Amino acid sequence: MAFHLFLVVKNIYFLTVHILGNGFLPREPELPPGTGELLPGELICARPRRPNPVNPVTPIATDPPQTWIPGETVLPGTEIPFPTLDTNTPIATIEPETRPPPPPRRDENHTLVTGWKQQRIGCCPAGSATGSIVYQGQACCVNVTYNSTLKFCCLTKKLVLDITPENTRFCYPVNRIPYCRxxxxxxxxxxxxxxxxxxxxxxxxxxxxxxxxxxxxxxxxxxxxxxxxxxxxxxxxxxEGCPTTFTHDIWFIVDIDSGVGVGAMSDVRKFITGLASYLPISQMNVRVAVTAYNRIVFTDQQTWYLDAHDSYATLDFAISRLPNEGLGRNAGAAMTWVSNNAFKGRLGDRPAVENLIVLIATGNPDDSITSAAAALRNIGRLAVVAVGPDATSSDFASAATAPSSENFLRVPNFLALDNNVKYVYQLLCGRNCITQ
Incomplete structure (x- = not known):
């Protein structure tokens, strides 16, 4: 009876192998990221952590036996301590593998795999406790794992390259003169x-x-x-810049009081063109207008509306012609004029596009800006840039849209403006690498 049962089990086993061998092999189950079964003799490169209920800042090593041991080879019979905040340190003893091998299966590349999972032979970079695992058939080069049957490590170039005649010549040039590609x-x-x-x-x-x-x-x-x-x-x-599809209507209110000097005004012009250089300037995307003021609000050549410029080149030229003339700083009057006249459809405003108003002040205002600032905040986002030793009024920070930590910029001197040309772009788009 036992002999017949053995034959039945044996026949079922070979029948299973035969069926699996005809294209129905199961995929190897994938383990959750950062976890894995601790098997004897395997080299491990990372250890997952779990939250510490006592001190969330200090996580606790995952309890055995589901854990990774950093950079160690775990052999049968090895006792591994797992430190915790408790005085008692748990110990895990790794027992020799006694399970039968799993049935044949296919890996992620649909390659037939028999026996245990491909053996781990190292970490990349070597000895790293947080690197990636290197399996049989792989190697490590410049901290990157690669298939050693399809690629090779070109140390002279610090690159992993496909095994091709061209790449071989590139890595080891015949004339012994290295070159770049x-x-x-x-x-x-x-x-x-x-x-x-x-x-x-x-x-x-x-x-x-x-x-x-x-x-x-x-x-x-x-x-x-x-x-x-x-x-x-x-x-x-x-x-780096706002996406090419980004849209916004931006109005600069610029203090041109001649008291700051020609050089300082040149820095202000350079600052505005620098701000605009990170934006896709066009009538389809970002429109930019400027209103200049000193003791009066300019409504002639020192002001242009949102529909005036269709490219960065023409906008740059117009900004370069902003004057540095007259005395006085009636910022409140300039802000009131913008709130009453600027954002109109006939002057290029687009109702469906968000508005940003940027006040650039080189000194404290001669009039009140409180009510004008409130009116502008109802139209769009109000950012205030206070530049130089004379622009110290606390009204500037309170005028900006909340939070002032984002929408108020204090620049202590004019030379430092060049270090802040990303301000508007990062205010609107964050730190962004544009892509096609």
């Missing part, structure tokens, strides 16, 4: 970032300048050079 800057990842390069007689790039389209700026290095070992000195970054 534009494609290794991975520009496709950072579009619309582009490059303008100079080349040698062999048509190998020597230096590349990173280029961003109008309405955005390079967030990192502006250029990169091919080093003597054939690697780029600077990685590609991204083009």
């Amino acid at each position: 534009v494609r290794d800057l991975d520009l496709e990842v950072y579009r619309p970032l582009d490059v303008s390069c100079t080349f040698n007689k062999q048509k190998n790039p020597l230096q590349c300048d990173f280029v961003c389209p109008v309405g955005s700026k390079i967030s990192g290095a502006k250029k990169t050079t091919c080093s003597s070992i054939g690697t780029w000195t600077q990685p590609a970054s991204c083009c």
Whole structure:
């Protein structure tokens, strides 16, 4: 009877293998991220944590046996301590594996797998307690794991490359003179970032300048050079700015009192053009208007409306012609004029588009700005930039839309304006790398 039962079980086993071998092999179940079964002899690279009910800032190591041990090889019979806040330290003893191997299955690449899961042979980077696991058939190069049958590690370039004749020549040049390739800057990842390069007689790039389209700026290095070992000195970054589809109506109210001096006013003009350089200026996207004031509110060439400029180039030219003349700072009168006259459809306002008003003051106002500020806050978001040693009134911070920590900017001197040209862009769009 026992012999017949053995034959039945054996036949069922081979029948199961036969059925699974015809394309019906189950996929290996995926474990939740950061967890896994602790098996003897496996090298582990990370340990998940669970919240600490006593002190949330200090998590506790996950209780055994479902845990990872950082950077250690766990052998049968090993006792592993798991420290907690308690005085008693729990101990886990790893027992030798006694289970039968699992049935044949297919991995994520639909490759037939028999026996236990592919053995872990290391961590990447080597010895790291927080790195990625390296399995059999893989290797680690510049902190990246790769399939060692399809790719190779080019240490001279600090790159993982496909095994091809071209890449082999690139990594180990026949003439022993290292060179760079534009494609290794991975520009496709950072579009619309582009490059303008100079080349040698062999048509190998020597230096590349990173280029961003109008309405955005390079967030990192502006250029990169091919080093003597054939690697780029600077990685590609991204083009920083508001998205190309971003829309807004922005009105600047600018103090042009001549008391600050010609140089300071030049810094103010440069600041405004810098603010606009991160925005997609056009009649379809971001429209920009300006009202200038000193003791009077200018309504002639020192003011233009939202429908005046369709490109950054024409806007930049108009800002460069803002004068530095007259005395007095009737900021309240200028803000009142804008609230009563500016945001009108006949002057280019778009009812469905959000409004931003930016007051740039180079000194304390000669009149009250409280009621005018309240009126402007009903029209849109009011941001206030107080520049220089004479713009210290507490009314500026209270005039801005709440919270003032976001919508009020105090710049102690005019030279520091250049460090704040991202203010409006980050106020509206956050820190953003634009993509095509």
